[in-house]
Amino acid sequence: MNGATRTATAAAQRSVHASLTGHRHRSITATIFVAFIMLSTAVGLISLAVLLFTVLQDGLPYLDPILFTNGPSMDPNIAGARPAILASVLMAVVLVATALPVAIGTAVYLEEFAPKDRWWIRLIELNIQNLAAIPSIIFGILGLAFLVRGLGLGPVLLAGALILGLQMLPTVIIATREALRAVPATVRQGGMALGATRLQVVRREVLPAAIPGIATGSILGLSRAIGETAPLLMVGAATFVSFNPSLLSQYTVLPILIYQWIRLPQAEFQGLAAAAIIVLLVILISMNGIAIWMRNRYERKW
Amino acid sequence: MATRKTLITIMAIGGIGAALAACGGSSRDGGTSASTAANADTSLSGSIVIDGSSTVAPLATLTAEKFHATAPNVNVTVGTSGTGGGFEKFCNGETDVSDASRAIKDEEKAICDEKKVTFKELLVANDGIAIVVNKDNTWASCLTTDQLATIWGPDSKATSWKDVDPSFPDEALKLYGPGTDSGTFDFFTKAVNGEEGASRTDFSPSEDDNVTIKGVEGEKGGLGYFGLSYYEQNKDALNLVAIDGGSGCVKPDTTTVQDGTYAPLSRPLFMYVSDTAATRPEVKAFVDFYVANEQTLTADALFVPLSPEQAATMKTEAAALAG
Numbered sequence: 001m002n003g004a005t006r007t008a009t010a011a012a013q014r015s016v017h018a019s020l021t022g023h024r025h026r027s028i029t030a031t032i033f034v035a036f037i038m039l040s041t042a043v044g045l046i047s048l049a050v051l052l053f054t055v056l057q058d059g060l061p062y063l064d065p066i067l068f069t070n071g072p073s074m075d076p077n078i079a080g081a082r083p084a085i086l087a088s089v090l091m092a093v094v095l096v097a098t099a100l101p102v103a104i105g106t107a108v109y110l111e112e113f114a115p116k117d118r119w120w121i122r123l124i125e126l127n128i129q130n131l132a133a134i135p136s137i138i139f140g141i142l143g144l145a146f147l148v149r150g151l152g153l154g155p156v157l158l159a160g161a162l163i164l165g166l167q168m169l170p171t172v173i174i175a176t177r178e179a180l181r182a183v184p185a186t187v188r189q190g191g192m193a194l195g196a197t198r199l200q201v202v203r204r205e206v207l208p209a210a211i212p213g214i215a216t217g218s219i220l221g222l223s224r225a226i227g228e229t230a231p232l233l234m235v236g237a238a239t240f241v242s243f244n245p246s247l248l249s250q251y252t253v254l255p256i257l258i259y260q261w262i263r264l265p266q267a268e269f270q271g272l273a274a275a276a277i278i279v280l281l282v283i284l285i286s287m288n289g290i291a292i293w294m295r296n297r298y299e300r301k302w
Numbered sequence: 303m304a305t306r307k308t309l310i311t312i313m314a315i316g317g318i319g320a321a322l323a324a325c326g327g328s329s330r331d332g333g334t335s336a337s338t339a340a341n342a343d344t345s346l347s348g349s350i351v352i353d354g355s356s357t358v359a360p361l362a363t364l365t366a367e368k369f370h371a372t373a374p375n376v377n378v379t380v381g382t383s384g385t386g387g388g389f390e391k392f393c394n395g396e397t398d399v400s401d402a403s404r405a406i407k408d409e410e411k412a413i414c415d416e417k418k419v420t421f422k423e424l425l426v427a428n429d430g431i432a433i434v435v436n437k438d439n440t441w442a443s444c445l446t447t448d449q450l451a452t453i454w455g456p457d458s459k460a461t462s463w464k465d466v467d468p469s470f471p472d473e474a475l476k477l478y479g480p481g482t483d484s485g486t487f488d489f490f491t492k493a494v495n496g497e498e499g500a501s502r503t504d505f506s507p508s509e510d511d512n513v514t515i516k517g518v519e520g521e522k523g524g525l526g527y528f529g530l531s532y533y534e535q536n537k538d539a540l541n542l543v544a545i546d547g548g549s550g551c552v553k554p555d556t557t558t559v560q561d562g563t564y565a566p567l568s569r570p571l572f573m574y575v576s577d578t579a580a581t582r583p584e585v586k587a588f589v590d591f592y593v594a595n596e597q598t599l600t601a602d603a604l605f606v607p608l609s610p611e612q613a614a615t616m617k618t619e620a621a622a623l624a625g
Contacts (some may be wrong), residue, residue, distance in 0.1 A: 062330065064330060072363075073367055074360060074364040078330075155351075155396070236353075236381065236396070237381070238351075238381040239359065239363075239382050240366055240379060241377075242366070242378070243377045250351065250377070260382070267535075
């Protein structure tokens with residue numbers, strides 16, 4: 001009995017080893033599957049490489065200090081993206097300050113405190129999932145009707161940021177809940193057993209343990225929001241803004257400026273658009289870098 | 303380990319990007335800074351909100367930029383919601399100036415009346431629609447409006463140049479045009495097919511006229527249309543087609559567009575100024591600035607300037623604005 005189990009285990013190990021290292025005993029199905037996933041990866045990587053290459057090729061000659069110091073102009077020689085870059089960064093700051101706390105708070109409540117068997121909790125959960133599937137332009141229409149006109153906020157940066165925040169809520173809530181769920185129940189039980197209150201357990205144990213997952217989810221949501229155009233055009237973002245934005249001023253953001261430049265007939269603006277794309281990419285990559293740093297910094301093994 | 307490597311890679315990419323941004327070899331000399339002019343008027347302040355046609359936007363943007371140099375404390379923003387979208391905001395009192403590539407429609411005016419928004423209509427520039435074909439197209443140097451209707455009519459079955467005129471070669475007809483939301487599309491369909499929005503639908507539409515340029519450039523049988531300014535920026539890539547509207551072939555240029563002989567594909571462009579907004583000195587100053595510099599502004603924005611009569615009419619209208 002014991003010997004038979006050992007033989008079977010050894011055989012299983014051999015076959016696992018063989019399929020991992022790959023040369024012998026690989027079935028045709030496995031070969032096709034491996035070829036398929038490698039092809040899929042290649043498609044993604046090659047298109048990314050081509051995109052990056054063309055953008056860098058077109059944009060690098062225009063990536064100069066003027067781009068960062070000047071406002072937009074119809075003269076490609078002096079056109080810059082300063083107001084748009086500042087607005088995009090300010091937008092990210094407002095999103096971090098408003099949408100993230102709301103989203104993480106909602107997720108913590110739903111996951112750790114809410115009475116899960118109540119119908120209204122289930123209704124809220126269902127709605128959050130539905131919210132994630134709503135096209136962004138609908139958020140724009142909501143923002144126009146409710147924030148810009150209804151509350152009389154006007155077409156200002158704050159209105160745009162709030163609507164993008166609303167749009168990123170479901171992504172962050174769902175990711176945060178997954179991260180909280182991944183924290184083993186034993187951590188909570190251990191804390192409770194030592195006499196900690198539920199709040200203390202969540203604040204000192206569960207939440208820090210979930211930070212890597214929360215950070216990843218937050219950055220995903222934030223990155224999407226920063227690259228968004230449609231809802232902002234709906235809530236009245238302008239295309240030409242020459243002054244530095246504030247919370248309650250008119251504004252334009254990088255994706256809108258890029259769209260605007262690409263439409264212009266002069267070839268120089270195509271290069272400028274590519275340069276602005278590089279700036280947007282660097283902002284997004286830096287944000288991703290922060291998330292990865294946080295994940296590594298706080299990652300724990302259970 | 304793997305994640306650390308990812309982190310390092312990402313930081314390296316970010317670092318390279320930042321380094322390139324800091325010391326990239328610029329192909330631009332920076333030109334002369336337009337930030338402040340010598341005769342800058344710092345007593346004016348406030349903000350001017352402009353929205354509307356994306357066709358007029360380059361002109362409005364250029365005017366805003368130059369005006370900002372003379373009045374640095376006035377913040378001017380230009381949006382591109384389209385002519386119709388612009389009027390919607392304008393009649394709701396949300397914008398001060400509305401750009402339009404056509405005159406305001408009666409139903410739009412009715413909404414303005416309802417909201418008690420009164421305005422002056424300024425004809426600010428002329429625009430011509432250029433019909434372009436491929437460089438290798440040797441047969442279509444002039445098309446009649448009937449031939450255009452044969453090509454673009456809503457029921458058009460023309461798939462080859464031979465279907466347009468029996469003397470043309472049997473080359474596949476590839477059509478490019480602006481998206482159905484654009485003022486150019488509205489104007490072209492009205493002028494060629496007699497009804498706004500009436501067009502065959504099996505062409506490649508794009509809001510980006512560069513797509514049309516690239517398309518026609520790459521197809522021997524290609525044909526497309528867009529604003530004359532786009533052609534002037536890409537003269538070497540495409541052939542311009544003269545149009546026969548009943549009185550001989552006319553090529554679009556400043557004179558023929560201004561005097562309307564390039565019929566039916568030349569049109570006026572408008573800015574609508576709200577009377578309420580014009581009571582604010584900065585808005586009035588903006589309008590006056592345009593009136594004073596109209597010739598250079600239209601030329602720099604690649605539009606066809608106003609004729610002396612048109613300029614005189616605009617001056618009268620602008621003077622009628624409460625100030």
